[in-house]
Amino acid sequence: MRWTFPLGAVAALAVAAAACPGGGNGNGKLTGPVPPLSGGEIRVDLPAIPAKIDMSTSAPSEGHSPDKRSPILDILKAENEREMAALKKQKDPAYYLAYQLVEQRVVNLDAEGGALINDSDNVDRNLDVEVRVGTPELDNTRALAEDGNSLNAPLTRRGVVPFGDDKQALTNALWLETDRRYREAVIALGYVRQDQATLKNRHPVPDFSPSAPEVYVEAPATLKFDKQTWIDRLKRCSAKALKGQATRGTCGIVFQLNTVWLVNSEGSQIQLSWTSAQLSVSVGVKADDGMNLARLEQRFGRTPADLPSEADVDKMIASVNGDLDALHDAPLAEPYVGPAILEGRAAGVFFHEVFGHRIEGHRQKDTTGGQTFASYVGKDIAPEWLTVYDDPQIRTLNGVQLNGFYRFDDEAVRARRVSLIDKGKLVGFNMGRNPIKGFDKSNGHGRRSPGLPPVARQGNLVVEVQKSVPRTDLEKMLLEEVKRQKRPYGMIFTDISGGFTNTSAFAPQAFKVNPVMAYKLYADGKKELVRGIDISGTPLVALQSIRAASREVETFNGVCGAESGWVPVSASAPSLLIEKIEVEKGFIPPDRPPVLQPPSIRKEAP
């Protein structure tokens, strides 16, 4: 399984995925499990001062407003009960039935070079029906031992459902989709049973964990914005962004109003409603050697009013333009192994990729997965001063709104803080309702985008350290480490655009992330921007190579894509000093810049 993590840039998905064809990069250096951390090669005395983290949280039950309950919940509940009464009596009985109806209004405006290029404002509804047939111990969702094409998996499709709350119209859609999904589940269970009958080693862990019923009603949110004001702002923004080396300068917003109604046969009835806003400034150019160079800055908020002011957007523009011009003139880097600093946001992305995806519970169960962390529960995998948890209940961290906030997951389980690494020891996994050995309950991390089956995903990943140094000292420590390792320079990564991590047992258990802004730091303090590299390695070694952390914590907000679709996430971490990091040459597409020079921007004289 591979993931891409473009962190908010859906457009970057293609780039990230295209750059990493085939899965895995063959970089595996380990032939067996890594022994627990024994102290490392160097010892650094770090002050016992925790990195600064102030947060605000909101419990799932906060804001429960029973008087705002939509009749849609009653319609879903009635049909769910009617269907279950019939389906549980069948030869292949259904034991669980869930309806999730999602309504999304998505406003999307993009301007390029001063002109509006995209203007859409659409509302869609999608119905997801999950039917489980058999028993929680063995049901239709059990993976077949060999099913490379996922033929036994539910078909991904849009579940058409009418707008409004008309009982007949909605109930007919529910009935149709239940009939289709039940039939699909019965067919799948037949293959599961056949598969199990011929397997020597059968998996003893159940396929599904029950959960307590939840009843929660959130008042309907409203999306407020002045369209023309935003169009004008985006035009101005993109006109400013198209300068310097950039041949593309785009500014865009995505505003969403989401409403979710979720009912299941356990008795859960949940109504959620929230808005979100996203602003992006993006510039790009092709380097002279054909490499696509791009810089993207994004900001997220709960409402359009939370987005940066025009003055702040100007700073974002200046930042991406400055970076792009510098990248355009930067030399290609050569492969490197040595010490490096991952700056706050880059460290957050690094943790999300290298650790976060592997700690998603169901991956420890996948028979074709590498199950990297399954045997490390209770063992040291990181420095004892480092703690990692995922908590979707956090609304703000150090004043920044976190993108991975939610109250209930897509499996009707309330969001909970889950401790993943406690003082260096692996203690937990992000769990959906697919149990694994030793972790038989969901902790509210079953997530999806509409139309796909939910799996365990990250929400707000937080890396906390009990010992830290000021960021400026981290750079001094890097130079000392450069000297100790007799390297010509160290590296500093300030931005990572995304990457992937391979968890399939067929390929090395390796990761690869794509740093966009990478600097060489020489002994004399000189910094040199370089381009065209990837960071690769294996997760256990990477975690054990962390030597120090900064007091300052940064947050990266984004959107993460995996098998259950795109979900909003965040990753917060201090800057980290890594003793050894491996850098290899990145993918440069076999292209060349346009044959002719750009046309004059001004109209030519007749």
Place this chain on the structure above:
Amino acid sequence: MKRALFVLLCGVVVAPSALAKPGGAPPKKDDAAVGPPSKAITDDILDTIAEEMNRQFTQLEIPGAPKPYHIAYKVTEVDVNDVSASLGHATSKRNRHFVNLEARVRVGTPQFDNSNYVVPQADELDGVSAINLPLEATPRIARRATWLVTDAAYKEALMQLRAKMQARSAGGTRSTDVPSFSPLPGTPAPKDAKEPKGDRPAAPLPGGGRPVVSETPVLVVPLETLDEIEVRAKAISSVFRDQPAIRDSRVAITSYLERRWYLSTEGTAVTDTRRASGVVIAATGQADNGQALSQYFLRYGTTAKDLPTDDELKGESKKLIEAVGALAKAPLMDSNYTGPVLFEGEGAVGLIRASLAPHLGGTPVPEGLNPQEAKTFGGALTGKVGQPVLSTNISITDDPTAKTGGGKALIGGYKIDDEGVLSQRIEVIKDGILKTLLTSRTPSAKGQVSNGHARRTADGGAFHGSATNLFVTGKNGVPRAQLIQKLIAAAKARGLKYGLLIRRLDDAAITSAPEFSRRELVQMIKSTDQQLPPPAILAYRVYPNGKQELVRGVQLGEVPIQAWEDVLAVSKDITTYNFLAAPESQLQLRLTGGTDEGFVPSGGIESGIITPDLLLKRLDVVGTTAGERPVPIAPKPGK
């Protein structure tokens, strides 16, 4: 370039007067209220693109590689309002509005160039590249877009040419002295033509061809609004409420316009606008044995005024409900049948769509395709010009200049085709003899020139000649009742107990529903014969006493072109039918759940067929139980 996301092809001539009143009568005052011209593509933008085109044409060159010998741009502005509704409530309501610039670069020579060749394992290399333009005129962006898109298309064209040369020298594909690109035909200038502006060459070109210059914006009646459409769709879909026999139902209404501009280095500079509105009603049910049943109704016209009234559409909806209910109780076609088949109304249209129209194109199959894929291009009439191919009582004309047929508005026409060639009325078959095929500028024979029918793109990048408004006429037409007697007589003559009457063939673009599992869909891909016509979803056994018995599970066998040599008789009654020909095959549509998963089908090539009922002497028909599935465990709500 991969096929564009939108497949709204070909322009229809909708000059204000013609629009308001098909047939050319003076417009009513309120009908003449045309909308504004494009805000995105103005004279300034076209000048800018032309300037950049000239710069590219004169300067674009990679050392050691050929320069472009022809560059063409197609700018498309699409504005669509779509609403879908079920049981009185909208399921989808959306506007799509975008502007697209497509560059098409040819390298080599007209005798042998890169085009119409599918590069193995790289079918995206076709010398075509596209990019979106702003929704408001912005010369700076248009200039830059033209620069980038031309450069990308040029590089693709070079790779395609190299691969094509390699394939020919390796003997992998045909070697021929047929040119790759025919010269512009020497057609007369259109009525609204004016002298070309700027530095574009004046017509005609050496060799007699004449680039068309026609730059006056064609203004059309504004779209029906989303709210208007929604009200209609909801009202009509309400008819399906409280109908126990109906499993699922959908009413979809669309209103769209497509403005087009063509520019080429030959001097072509034309604009055209197409405007259409349509309604689709679909309903499904299930027979007692579980077989899935579907029925549909569709109408397209240039505006909503050409569509039936709400009351008429409600009436049609009721007919669909009755048909599904009757089919649920109808006997299965349980034995094979070989004998006469009468195609009445929409049934005749369906037969022509499936078994005749695909063969009328005169563009060669792209080189490099495997034989299975090549079959989807028809081609049964290739090389048969001058020969008898149809029954002598049948003649066929294709007329993109026609605004009406059988007294109804037609949507399959246009002024200029996708290669900037003026549309022409073409007599394809006269009294059964093949006169000519529908051609683009990619010829299939030496000396063949375009007759203005380039409207379908395919892998390899070339435009293919395709039907537009297809007029099928028959001699000695008889009243419908008499034709049924002829069917009975023909069946009797073969010793059959009954004759078969088909009134509707399925259209997977309309009726596909997500009823299958992933495993079943894979099975269907493996086992379905793509050459078969769609299932006949409204078919009757007609007994000697005149009794018509509805049957279900009727599947025509392959209808070879030779079957058209025995058209026993035709009706006096004429059916005029507009539709959008989806670029995907029926199987693909079935597998993907139709067009756009429940949205309105506003993608496809506008087409019209005008035909009498057709009685064919002998076809193979089999009974099929395809689509059987268990009846739902829980009864339909409210049942």
